[in-house]
Amino acid sequence: MAEYFRDIGRGVVTTFHSMWITWRHLFTPSVTLQYPTEKMDLPERARARLFNKIEDCIGCGQCVRACPTDCIHIETEKRAKDEPEIFASDGTPIKLRTYVFDIDMTLCCYCSLCTFPCPTHCLVMTKEYEYAVYDKKDHIYHFAVDKPHYAKPAKEHQAPKA
């Protein structure tokens, strides 16, 4: 009998206790971020979409070899001797003309391994993370601007497969 009344008493007390907890939470500020209008500050070294500054790219292909998912595709050709000498912004002479520099962001695993070997620091990971597209093909980013000057079989210059 005593247990019966004790149970009722505990039921009442715990009900009011839980109500007190929810009442407190009613006035604590919300943690919600109204996403499209407010955005969270990304961490300093956040990794998102890759970007290649093609003017600095020397076409060395070290990023291609570093990539574990083979998402970077480069095609280059040798610049002729009589063409004017050009340099990357850190002074490295650009000996190769990169006429294809494609990154397939659907394959990218955001490991950032490709950015470390880049000798001219032209391949970087940006903080741009909102790049949803309607067509899967739009996730292949073409960075190259030059056209090949010499008709050559493209296979010869393709990056070695891992």
Added chain:
Amino acid sequence: MESIRQLLEMIPDYRRLPEIIRSLLPMLVSSIILLALVAVLAMFLIWLERKISAHMQDRLGPMYVGGWHGWAQSIADALKLLLKEDIIPAAADPLLFKMAPAIVFVGAFSAFVVLPFGAASIVSDLNIGILYLIAVASLGVVGIIMAGWASNNKYALYGGMRGAAQIVSYEIPAAIAIMTVIIMVGSLSMQDIVNAQKGGIHRWFIFRNPFTFLGFFVYFTCSLAEVNRTPFDIPEAESELVAGYHTEYSGMRFAFFFLAEYANMFVVAGIATTLFLGGWTQVLPAQWVPRQLVPGPVIFTLKALLLVFVQMWLRWSLPRLRVDQLMYVCWKVMLPVALVLVLGVGFLSVYWKG
């Protein structure tokens, strides 16, 4: 309804209409007003529930639709539900399946007939008002069990059976808790009950004597179970039974269930307000404020909304009970307590005219 009849008689040539139209028109007008009220109220309560639940969980809830704190979210949701495909499962019993939401909604809607919103704002002040309310409230059970059976779905059937068992059980302590007030008033009419509590907060039955004070809590707990609210939401326990009796419903029929649920919440809050919180009478004692300053319907709605808020508050505070715990609370706690309260009020009204 009387005031609506008087309003209608102000229309020129109204008295020349046939007798049958003159007797039916006030009913039609008042029921249309009530229907609009119920729909708007239910949509407001849905929005309120979402906001309250969100803020109690440190979220924001709907924020975009309509501008200010997503006030139009329920309207958008209602429109979406009305435009959705109305699916009737192939194995369902089509007639019962279609009837069930209508019956549940009628149960909720017809309870509004006797809710005393104000001294003159009551559709019909039946002399058996509270008895009518108890009777109409159990109409919803028929619809719930019908929906569960007609869906031909095991979860829906479980939900329907659980709902029937729960609502039928909890009606008994709820009715006995209502008895405490009826003994004090000596009348079943809603307006008589309110008039007995006129004159300020100390005259309300919740503060009149300890028995009706406890009676309020007994009734409120049982009314939670009657409208299937957490912690007594086992008929629609979403973690166990998908959605309970309305699992198979979609589109407009689901909207009717949803509307009926929130309308029912307001109805039980309205009953508790009428019986224990003084209905449409004012809060301040009559010695200080002799005349009613705020209109009755405003006071009544605010009091009922306060109770609805407590219902929502409890929903986000307490976990769901097990079926056996539910029955334990009903038969072993609520019923004996309610019986003791009735006895106590009986003694008081005989030996000490409180």
